[in-house]
Amino acid sequence: MYNPNENRFGDPEDQFNRPQRRSSAMASAAIACAIIGIITTLTGFFAILFGSLAILFAVLSKGSNPKPERASRYAFIVGLIAVLISVAIIIASFVMIIRTYGSLENYYNTYLYTIEQYYGIDLDTGDLL
Numbered sequence: 001m002y003n004p005n006e007n008r009f010g011d012p013e014d015q016f017n018r019p020q021r022r023s024s025a026m027a028s029a030a031i032a033c034a035i036i037g038i039i040t041t042l043t044g045f046f047a048i049l050f051g052s053l054a055i056l057f058a059v060l061s062k063g064s065n066p067k068p069e070r071a072s073r074y075a076f077i078v079g080l081i082a083v084l085i086s087v088a089i090i091i092a093s094f095v096m097i098i099r100t101y102g103s104l105e106n107y108y109n110t111y112l113y114t115i116e117q118y119y120g121i122d123l124d125t126g127d128l129l
Contacts, residue, residue: 026061030075037082047086054079
């Protein structure tokens with residue numbers, strides 16, 4: 001009778017000595033997401049998305065192993081760095097807007113004024129053409 005816990009040589013304990021394909025695939029996905037996260041740090045949203053996915057895949061790649069692979073540890077660190085840099089850039093952007101214009105409303109009004117001056121579009125009345 002077939003037993004899925006046994007390997008082809010009949011040793012059920014050997015299943016724990018085999019390399020885990022799932023964990024190495026997850027570690028590879030974590031590395032790929034971490035690299036994309038670092039590349040897209042200036043875009044904000046994509047860096048947070050891919051950095052978070054890298055962290056998630058790195059944690060999931062551990063599986064039942066007591067110690068994660070080296071690749072998944074690096075992916076976790078790089079993904080965390082991508083997320084932190086992105087959040088820092090977003091916060092710094094809002095701080096610069098507040099310091100320069102005084103409030104988000106003043107920034108929005110300046111933006112509307114600039115659009116009206118350059119393109120001749122009056123956005124208050126909804127006249128686009």
